[in-house]
Every structure is written in C-alpha cells, then in structure tokens.
Amino acid sequence: RLAPTLVTRGNLNNDLGVPMMLLELRAEHQYAVMELGASHQGEIDYTSNLVQPHVAGIINIGTAHLGEFGGRDGICRAKSEIYSHISETSIVPAEDDYAEQIRAAVKTEKTLSFGQGGDVYATDVELHPQSATFTLNTPQGTITVNLPFAGEHNVQNATAAVAFSLAIGISLDDIVAGLEQAVGAKGRLNFIPHKDFLFIDDTYNANPSSMRAAAEVLAQQQGIRVMVTGDIGELGSSAAIEHYKLGRDLVSVKGINFVVAVGEFAPAAQEGARSTQYGKKMQAFLNQEQALPFLIDLIETHHPQPMSFLFKGSRFTHMETLMAALMEKL
Known part of the structure; x- marks a missing residue:
C-alpha cells in the first residue's frame, strides 16, 4: 500500500x-x-x-x-x-x-x-498448519517474518517477492509489513472451517509441482486428511506418466490418509499409488458425480473425528464444484 x-x-x-x-x-x-x-x-x-x-x-x-x-x-x-x-x-x-x-x-x-545460496534467503523456517515463520536474510539486513501462508513453497515465494521489492528500492521494513499483511487469492490455499471440518480450497489451478506442495500443506493439518485431486491439463503426451508419478508420490506423503483422484487420468494416478505399499489410500473416479458418494461415506465412517480436506485440480476441472457439493451435504 x-x-x-x-x-x-x-x-x-x-x-x-x-x-x-x-x-x-x-x-x-x-x-x-x-x-x-x-x-x-x-x-x-x-x-x-x-x-x-x-x-x-x-x-x-x-x-x-x-x-x-x-x-x-x-x-x-x-x-x-x-x-x-x-x-x-x-x-x-x-x-x-x-x-x-x-x-x-x-x-x-x-x-x-533468492533461495538457499542466494542474496535473499530464509533460515530458521518453522512451518505451521496455516502459516510459517522464518528469518529473512538480505543484503539490507536480517529480520523475522510471520508469513500468513502455509507451506515451504510459500516461504520460497516470499523470498522471491523480497528480491523483486528490494531491486525496485523498497525498504526492508515496508517489505516485511507487506508480507505479514498479505491476503491469499481466491482458490489458492484458502482455509475454510465448516462445521467440524476444515476445507482447503486450492482449486484455482494445478501442475505436478504445486500438487505435491499442496499435499505437504494438507499433511500439516488436523485429524483424518483427505486430498481430492482433479486432472492436470497441458501435459501433452506425458499426461499418463505424470499422473502415475503423482499418484505414487501423493499416497507416500506421510500424514495423508486418503487421496481421491477424479477425472480421465484418475486410473493412471491409481496405478501409480498401487506401485507403492500405500495403494489402498487411493480411490479413483472418472467424474465428480461418482466421487461425491464416496466422500460422504468417508465422513460418515470417520465422524466424529476431525477431518481436513484439500481440493485441487487444473482450472478446467472445476474442483470447487465438488467441494461445494460436499459442504452442502454436511
């Protein structure tokens, strides 16, 4: 401002x-x-x-x-x-x-x-369920930052923002004030408490790297942790193998209890999940209509335990529609 x-x-x-x-x-x-x-x-x-x-x-x-x-x-x-x-x-x-x-x-x-080994980097990083704290090191000095965003990737994004800001002559104090008051964009890791549940809306878009980063954020949350993923677009001929690798990696994230994959490439993700010892964590559905009853059953099975859901997919999958449908049923 x-x-x-x-x-x-x-x-x-x-x-x-x-x-x-x-x-x-x-x-x-x-x-x-x-x-x-x-x-x-x-x-x-x-x-x-x-x-x-x-x-x-x-x-x-x-x-x-x-x-x-x-x-x-x-x-x-x-x-x-x-x-x-x-x-x-x-x-x-x-x-x-x-x-x-x-x-x-x-x-x-x-x-x-920016980043480790660069001019602007973070040390003493503490990742909390919905935020992060770190020491910001810059050529202009060192200062503590309380970042209102979750995830290691957002700490990296913050150091990048600092580098850009310093380069245009903004003071370190003003930069830190800006970081600490920043507000997330709609559909980008928005935390929505609803009844006894936490919904994380990360439906704005997705690529393989951001899917993995989102999984790490979900793993920090409370209770039974459920990741609901839509297809990732624009992968061309590598789509099936990328979804396979994603399925394999998501079920292997410590702390994630269930992964529900939705879309054309959900079966490829499930194959990847089954290549690990955690194959049972993954359920695959070709569309949202098929996935919704499973999610409702999941809630009924685990109630009254706390549950955290994260929804994410490429823009064309409109995963926010499935999230809204589930919230309506609660």
Missing part, C-alpha cells in the same frame, strides 16, 4: 492479457507488477518487449505447460526470454535445478538471487 500500483488481474498474463493490463496504466501509477505467462516459445519475448521491465525474473522452472514445450528444457528456454528485455536488475532463483541455464540468459549487470 505504499503507492498506487497496477497488478495483473486474474490470469491476464498472455499475449492478449498483458496488452490489456498495460492499457490500464494511468499517470498516477508508480509501480506495475506484471505476470508474464507462456504457452509457446516466443510469447514471453513478445510480452516482455511490450512491458519493458526495469526488474524482472523467473521464480522457478517448474512443471506447468509441460506438453506445449516438450519438456522442462523447453520451459526454461521460454521463460528465460524475459532476460533480454530488462533495463535494470535481473532476478534469478539460486537453487532451482535450472539455475545455471537461467544465469546464462541474464543480460544485465545487476542481478539479485
């Missing part, structure tokens, strides 16, 4: 959305925070040329849009296009497995890195 700021709304981050957001810039805006996304090579080159950022960078390479880019090397190349259009400071992740390739794309003299 330091100054009038334009921020990307929703997911207006592609070759159409970015120009739409730029058209909203007004003389009174002192800052603009723009998200640039890509579903093909050359898109970030085009949008970052329009934006002409003073400061820009990559948070991580991740696994989103795997299909369009034919693998993570392609994702790295596409995201790294941003570094050709920065006038002041390039932000880079210090501990990404593509850190070397990312650094090779940097063109500016000034860089600021």
Whole structure:
C-alpha cells in the first residue's frame, strides 16, 4: 500500500492479457507488477518487449505447460526470454535445478538471487498448519517474518517477492509489513472451517509441482486428511506418466490418509499409488458425480473425528464444484 500500483488481474498474463493490463496504466501509477505467462516459445519475448521491465525474473522452472514445450528444457528456454528485455536488475532463483541455464540468459549487470545460496534467503523456517515463520536474510539486513501462508513453497515465494521489492528500492521494513499483511487469492490455499471440518480450497489451478506442495500443506493439518485431486491439463503426451508419478508420490506423503483422484487420468494416478505399499489410500473416479458418494461415506465412517480436506485440480476441472457439493451435504 505504499503507492498506487497496477497488478495483473486474474490470469491476464498472455499475449492478449498483458496488452490489456498495460492499457490500464494511468499517470498516477508508480509501480506495475506484471505476470508474464507462456504457452509457446516466443510469447514471453513478445510480452516482455511490450512491458519493458526495469526488474524482472523467473521464480522457478517448474512443471506447468509441460506438453506445449516438450519438456522442462523447453520451459526454461521460454521463460528465460524475459532476460533480454530488462533495463535494470535481473532476478534469478539460486537453487532451482535450472539455475545455471537461467544465469546464462541474464543480460544485465545487476542481478539479485533468492533461495538457499542466494542474496535473499530464509533460515530458521518453522512451518505451521496455516502459516510459517522464518528469518529473512538480505543484503539490507536480517529480520523475522510471520508469513500468513502455509507451506515451504510459500516461504520460497516470499523470498522471491523480497528480491523483486528490494531491486525496485523498497525498504526492508515496508517489505516485511507487506508480507505479514498479505491476503491469499481466491482458490489458492484458502482455509475454510465448516462445521467440524476444515476445507482447503486450492482449486484455482494445478501442475505436478504445486500438487505435491499442496499435499505437504494438507499433511500439516488436523485429524483424518483427505486430498481430492482433479486432472492436470497441458501435459501433452506425458499426461499418463505424470499422473502415475503423482499418484505414487501423493499416497507416500506421510500424514495423508486418503487421496481421491477424479477425472480421465484418475486410473493412471491409481496405478501409480498401487506401485507403492500405500495403494489402498487411493480411490479413483472418472467424474465428480461418482466421487461425491464416496466422500460422504468417508465422513460418515470417520465422524466424529476431525477431518481436513484439500481440493485441487487444473482450472478446467472445476474442483470447487465438488467441494461445494460436499459442504452442502454436511
């Protein structure tokens, strides 16, 4: 709240959305925070040329849009296009497995890195069920942060936000105040207590990395922990194997009692689950209508024990519909 700021709304981050957001810039805006996304090579080159950022960078390479880019090397190349259009400071992740390739794309003299081994990093991290506490280490000093978001991944996101903010000259005290007052976006790890249950709405979108991160957050919650997953889109020819690996990994997360997979690739996830000793944790359904009675039975079986549910899937799966249907039945 330091100054009038334009921020990307929703997911207006592609070759159409970015120009739409730029058209909203007004003389009174002192800052603009723009998200640039890509579903093909050359898109970030085009949008970052329009934006002409003073400061820009990559948070991580991740696994989103795997299909369009034919693998993570392609994702790295596409995201790294941003570094050709920065006038002041390039932000880079210090501990990404593509850190070397990312650094090779940097063109500016000034860089600021975040994550372990970087300029901005977290130590003494304590993960709580719905928040996190850590010591923030920066070139401007060290300070304790009480972050109102759960999960190790959000601590990493916070250190990235600090690097971007320091690079545009915002003071450390103002940055920490901003982090501690931040409010989550709808459908991104929103905690909703309902009757005797906790519902975690993480339905905004999903990719393989964010699914795994969400599972770790659920594992921190109380009682019987149930993860309800929809299909992940945009994985191309690797969709079946990625869902298989996801099923295998989700049931193996310590503290998760049940995983309910819904959608076309739910059987692939279940196969992955069955490749482990925890196969019985996974139930697969082709659609939400089939999954709902199972979830109701699960509640009836375990009542009155406390239960925590996390719902997550790619945007097109509309997992919030299943969550709302279950909440209505309680």
